[in-house]
Amino acid sequence: MPLKDRMLNDLWYKNAIVYCLSVGTFMDANGDGVGDFQGLLRRLDYLQGLGVTTIWLMPFQPSPGRDNGYDISDYYNVDPKYGTLGDFSEFTHACRERGLRVMIDLVVNHTSDQHPWFREARSDPDSQYRDWYVWSDKQPPNAKDGVVFPGVQKSTWTFDKQAKRWYFHRFYEFQPDLNTANPYVRAELLKIMGFWIQLGVSGFRMDAVPFVIATKGPKVREPVEQYDMLREFREFLQWRQGDAIILAEANVLPDTDLEYFGDEGERLQMMFNFQLNQNTFYALATGDTAPLKKALTATRPRPATAQWGVFLRNHDELDLGRLTPEQREAVFAAFAPEPDMQLYERGIRRRLAPMLAGDRRRLELAYSLMLTLPGTPVFRYGDEIGMGDDLRLPERECARTPMQWSTEPEGGFTKHAKPPCRVITGGAYGFERVNVASQRRDPNSFLNWMERMIRMRREVPEISWGDFDVLRTSRSDVLALRFDWRNNSVLCLHNFGAEACTVKFRSGCNEPGQNRLINLLSDEHSEEQDDGRHAVVLEPYGYRWYRVGGLDYLLRRSEI
Ligand code: NOJ
Numbered sequence: 001m002p003l004k005d006r007m008l009n010d011l012w013y014k015n016a017i018v019y020c021l022s023v024g025t026f027m028d029a030n031g032d033g034v035g036d037f038q039g040l041l042r043r044l045d046y047l048q049g050l051g052v053t054t055i056w057l058m059p060f061q062p063s064p065g066r067d068n069g070y071d072i073s074d075y076y077n078v079d080p081k082y083g084t085l086g087d088f089s090e091f092t093h094a095c096r097e098r099g100l101r102v103m104i105d106l107v108v109n110h111t112s113d114q115h116p117w118f119r120e121a122r123s124d125p126d127s128q129y130r131d132w133y134v135w136s137d138k139q140p141p142n143a144k145d146g147v148v149f150p151g152v153q154k155s156t157w158t159f160d161k162q163a164k165r166w167y168f169h170r171f172y173e174f175q176p177d178l179n180t181a182n183p184y185v186r187a188e189l190l191k192i193m194g195f196w197i198q199l200g201v202s203g204f205r206m207d208a209v210p211f212v213i214a215t216k217g218p219k220v221r222e223p224v225e226q227y228d229m230l231r232e233f234r235e236f237l238q239w240r241q242g243d244a245i246i247l248a249e250a251n252v253l254p255d256t257d258l259e260y261f262g263d264e265g266e267r268l269q270m271m272f273n274f275q276l277n278q279n280t281f282y283a284l285a286t287g288d289t290a291p292l293k294k295a296l297t298a299t300r301p302r303p304a305t306a307q308w309g310v311f312l313r314n315h316d317e318l319d320l321g322r323l324t325p326e327q328r329e330a331v332f333a334a335f336a337p338e339p340d341m342q343l344y345e346r347g348i349r350r351r352l353a354p355m356l357a358g359d360r361r362r363l364e365l366a367y368s369l370m371l372t373l374p375g376t377p378v379f380r381y382g383d384e385i386g387m388g389d390d391l392r393l394p395e396r397e398c399a400r401t402p403m404q405w406s407t408e409p410e411g412g413f414t415k416h417a418k419p420p421c422r423v424i425t426g427g428a429y430g431f432e433r434v435n436v437a438s439q440r441r442d443p444n445s446f447l448n449w450m451e452r453m454i455r456m457r458r459e460v461p462e463i464s465w466g467d468f469d470v471l472r473t474s475r476s477d478v479l480a481l482r483f484d485w486r487n488n489s490v491l492c493l494h495n496f497g498a499e500a501c502t503v504k505f506r507s508g509c510n511e512p513g514q515n516r517l518i519n520l521l522s523d524e525h526s527e528e529q530d531d532g533r534h535a536v537v538l539e540p541y542g543y544r545w546y547r548v549g550g551l552d553y554l555l556r557r558s559e560i
């Protein structure tokens with residue numbers, strides 16, 4: 001094996017399976033109605049059994065909790081409702097024992113307005129913290145521009161009575177932006193990373209990266225991203241701990257992807273692929289895979305050490321802002337026809353299972369696809385049992401209800417009779433019908449299907465490591481992807497159509513006798529036909545994962 005390849009094996013995040021959870025809604029051990037680290041500790045064997053390799057914790061630091069913890073008031077502690085720093089280090093230790101990696105959210109675009117830095121900054125003009133935030137003497141002319149939560153957030157500048165000045169906040173008014181142009185702020189940011197690395201984490205999901213690195217201030221009309229900052233973060237992390245990484249939340253256009261990764265991979269190791277996400281939902285809604293294929297091609301260039309984070313739904317709304325208005329309307333019509341299911345004039349606030357009407361075939365299609373798109377799959381807790389949402393809750397809270405463990409009261413999440421965040425009860429998605437314990441006993445459950453799929457995905461490193469091609473097929477509603485790595489190839493088919501179909505395609509390997517497609521999930525393999533093509537019959541929403549027999553594929557790439 002060439003030396004370079006051997007070293008690449010060290011990049012753990014390339015073949016990881018990430019599972020995102022919030023401590024407060026996962027498992028409550030002390031019965032106070034709020035999930036905690038002790039509860040999470042008791043569920044680590046479950047996560048290990050599911051096959052995930054990395055746990056991403058949403059913010060758990062002290063916070064007034066006005067944006068689900070994304071308004072932090074102390075970066076160096078654990079919110080007492082979740083436990084102590086001691087519990088946290090027990091948790092990272094227990095993860096290490098099981099071979100699980102831990103990532104945490106790094107929310108440094110802004111603090112809570114209750115953070116001592118902001119309190120001091122607003123009350124004392126001579127404080128060193130005054131310049132840690134972004135101020136203006138007058139209301140800037142563009143104060144109403146650039147809101148992230150249209151319909152809820154009114155402006156990006158708010159007058160502070162104490163400071164008698166306006167402060168900038170890209171998000172809600174209780175989240176003042178940090179002035180990342182200030183070198184002391186950046187030094188503190190590194191210190192925060194260093195602190196949590198010391199306590200055993202392997203990386204950070206960095207919140208709102210384009211805004212962290214943008215120029216900010218009353219005179220800034222068009223913010224400009226300071227990409228070099230990313231290199232600074234990356235270098236610091238790697239000096240401290242060689243295998244630590246940053247996964248960026250950056251919903252940006254493909255032509256800036258390499259600015260984030262760095263041409264030589266010298267900036268961030270991972271980014272969520274929002275392009276694939278939005279176009280996947282368009283394909284799921286309409287059966288038209290053309291825009292998804294385009295997004296695949298557009299986001300293909302990346303350095304060998306870089307990796308996409310591939311996801312379906314997360315803790316936020318499904319943001320469809322990058323689709324055309326017609327495409328967005330098509331997704332709304334299919335998955336969120338009621339205004340109450342939509343959010344911020346651009347997205348959908350539902351969980352995936354209700355969006356797909358609980359249709360097992362479509363759920364399997366969606367997750368099979370997520371597991372086989374180029375990148376590292378990122379699950380959200382409850383995905384594995386098909387959890388639903390509670391649309392009576394405001395904004396994004398509807399998709400953040402407690403994990404449903406069993407048929408016990410409150411779904412086994414807590415012994416508290418009335419927890420502040422209620423588990424979903426009754427109906428098709430209530431804990432009585434959708435829970436881990438029942439699905440564990442049923443060999444055909446969604447949970448057991450997911451476990452098998454995750455297991456297989458981990459055994460197919462071609463998807464994580466390899467290069468890919470979008471293959472030409474006879475049908476526009478079928479996506480055929482082929483991954484190649486170290487003379488091995490894997491070919492995946494997904495039928496987005498509601499009808500059964502026969503799809504014809506060439507595998508791309510022309511060596512006689514090496515063109516057999518070996519089904520990885522069942523006994524039904526595919527032989528090449530006389531015309532050199534394969535013809536596979538797919539069920540409505542059917543999918544296949546094959547290993548390809550031939551080896552010379554790289555000599556003959558097929559293009560879409
Ligand atoms: C992105 C996070 O995903 C979202 O939940 C949060 O509201 C904003 N950043 C502000 O931190």
